[in-house]
Amino acid sequence: MHIRCATTSDLINMQHCNLLCLPENYQMKYYFYHGLSWPQLSFVAVDEKEKICGYVLAKMEEEPDEVPHGHITSLAVKRSHRRLGLAKKLMDQASRAMAESFSAKYVSLHVRISNRAALSLYTHVLKFQIDDVEPKYYADGEDAYAMKKHLNHLTEETEDTRNFINSLGMDSIEPTSNGHQEEVDVEEQLEKLNLTDVDPNICDPVVVTGTEELE
């Protein structure tokens, strides 16, 4: 067993796992959207042959007037890999990444009100709470529980990790300051790069198929 942050090349296999396990499915583009918007947040569990046996696909809700919070788009573990606690392990990784990379304050998700197994997992194992009921949330008309879990418990850990990183060696290096600095002239910087030799071919005439008769 191996749990790691999902890479772009995992996404197609996550889609496969999703289609095997869950009734809510998405086209590849939606997976790419997750992978290229919040690359830190999705995780996979793979077996010895690098086959995916579970995944969590997660995102941020970034409405400007709301506190930043994460959202679990999809979570699945293959039936053949149950009882290893993978769901919890995957969720813990995703939640921590939300807090660290995006300062998420809580994480939310939706679950079918009929899905008692999932509801029990979220409530008892993962300690989510029901926040609301969203009527007819699913395509087939079923209602969803909107569930929430606060990430306060991670504040201390995040702090601790920061301290750990700062405590590491390499003292000779000055830290960057993001404080006051003089304005840098963009044009001047550009000149330094010496980019002026633009290829003149860029403007060469080209014959476009089907327009020969026009010229």
Place this chain on the structure above:
Amino acid sequence: MAKDLPPKENALFKRILKCYENKQYKNGLKHARQILSNSKFQEHGETLAMMGLTLNCLGRKVEAYDNVKRGLRNNLRSHVCWHVFGLLQRSDKKYEEAIKCYRNALRWDKDNLQILRDLSLLQIQTRDLDGYKITRRQLLMLRANQRAGWIGYAISLHVMGDYEDALNVLQTFRKTQEGKPADYEFSELLMYEASIMAEGGKTECALDHIYKHRAAIVDVEAWLSMAGDLHIKLGQMREAGLIFERLIQRNPENKEYIGQFIKAQQPETEEEALGVCMKLHEKYPRSEAVTVCTLNMCSGESFRAFVDKYMQRQLRKGVPPLFNMLKHQFNDANKMSIISELVHGYCKSLEVCQKFNSDSEEEELPTSYLHVLIFLAQLFDYKRDIQEALDYINKAITHTPTYIDPYLVKGKIYKHAGNMVEAVHWLEEARNLDLADRYLNCKSAKYLLRAGMKERAEELCALFTRENTNPVDNLNEMQCMWFLTESASAAYNKQDWPATLQKCHEIEKHFVDIVEDQFDFHPYSMRKMTLRAYIGLLKLEDQLRGHDFYSKGAKVAINTYLHLHDQPNGQTNGHGNGESDGLTEKELKKQLSKQKRAEQWKKKQDEAKEKQGTTGGKDTQKKNTTGTDGEVVAPPIVGTELVKTETPLEDVMRFLDPIRTLSPQCPDTHTLAFEVFYRKGKILLMIQSIKRAIRTNPSTPEIPLHLTKLCDYVSKHPESDELVKGIITDEMEGLVPGGKISTWLDSYAAEHVDGLSQTFSVGCARAFLDSDSTRTHLETVLKFDFSKASLPSCLYVLEKLQAGSLKPSPEDMALYKKHVHQRYPLCPSFKLEKDIKR
């Protein structure tokens, strides 16, 4: 723009542009017509072009092209007309043509930002990396105050492998950013820089960089693992050790962290490494990854002690994947026998005293015994001892008939025994115990397809697809690849060529779409600054057709096209089921309904667009990056049309080229390539295919026959070009020294006496050289010691014999089946027909 129009018309023209941007196409058309109604401007080029572009967005393709071309003809010096023509071609995915149009447009307005941006997008999409670099540089020169200009140029340098300059550009850009608050995007930028440094081998530089900026980097996980890896590369083991210790604490299931942690402790012997691992295990006793790592490292008695404890705990807990977790230990025969011994011991002991060992203190619950039974069934199945496996799994099912897992195991045992119908039965038993579980549903449907029961499989799938839609269409829309590859194989097995090609082309179409999906992410990722992920996307897309899903479909397609070439009139092999060729009434109806579906396609597409390709909840429906209007709607793929091809050996290249490039590790790729090139008469490519097949796996059974055919072909087709002739002679000498193919076959046969497929193939090759000897070679195959033959090889030979290889008589076929039947009594393929009737 539109400099040649008077103020009133010019104002109207601007409105057309505005309407186009705001997607108010009807209004746009109205304004265009107003200008064109003035007799002085009825041939106004730019207006005509814009009218065409607007019509395109309304789906009126023909008129769109007419207007745009007319506009261009009237104003060949207008960048607007050229740009519009480029946009039109782009919407039809004619990227190469669109690029040419944009370049013509730039000829008349060389600093037009919008055109340059559109051009750069197509250049990266088509991987015209040189062109992309030039365009990005131009964009940066024109707008040095825009972030995208810098980032885009840096990416263009990076993808060309010019790390030095890419870093220069990024560092220069970063100087212009100082003073701004550090945020996620800035953090991503810093990590992107670090990744370029590491990729370019500048290890120290990368480490300095991430330390220097550690306060600004929010992606802690990436920071830690990168710092750790770099420290290890530089031999700074103390720091690396601290970092990986921290990473394991954060995620004890990551085997890379574990591996790096052990490395950082610099163990000098395997024993020391094991000691490190054991310590980790004490600290993280629940970590599966640490456990597996420990199991991999220890051997002999320490393995026995460790695995004993581990298995007892998991069996007590009832962890169904236990067998899968241990399976890869079986590569070591010694470990396998230890595991086998232990579990057999548990079984006996539990039967006597409800304890794993007679000297254990605790008594176990009955579920421990149940899981022991299941484990033993899997173990015997792994060894292909079908009868023992069935005995144990039957005991398990009798023990607890309501437990689902044993039914799945029993189905799998029957699958391995070659009896898919029986396998389906047990999968259905499992599925019926939990109808709400899609995993069970999919497994069952997959088995049904393998058993050739397509309709039933589709009925099952319908239980989990969107209501009121055709389940097959819905699974296709959701890009459900397993269903497509299995359906293609099922149709192929029934020699239903139209359905086979239909499915294979649907798979291919999904890969086209997934490549297309990149398009919106080029500008998007630059905005979001998720550049490491973006570079990952570019790499993934370049390798996309190397995915198993693709090669599975491609291989079926290639076999089908080969068949269409060999039997162009749609004859079947003669021995197969051959149900699908003559059009029965049912088939005709099906075809008609397919045509109907084609007509409804357009309508459906529009609906689908609204749904934005998801069956998920509400929040997923509103999200989509962008969608371009007027994009081509692909015509539906119709298998009955595809099989009518006159040029199967050309069509097949669409599937063969990608797997030759991207799946070269698979011997099938090269044997199929040989079959294609042999029919095309391409000697050099035949040679290349055989060489690659030998390199990937010298025991590939097709090699003897292919090589023999190649020798024969070369001798019958003398090459006139001296240079080519020289190459062929050299290569042939390398493959078959002295041209003595019989000697080659003798030594190949001697090396593979235990292989049924290889023995068979050598027989076919010898029969090819001397057809009078066919009978002798057939008899060699029939006298084979089948106790040594694997089921797949028996099926492989059966298929070839049925297709007429070695010219067996019905009696020979019966004899072959009889022999194999004794070895594999459960596989229906080897039952004689009279037995089946009984």
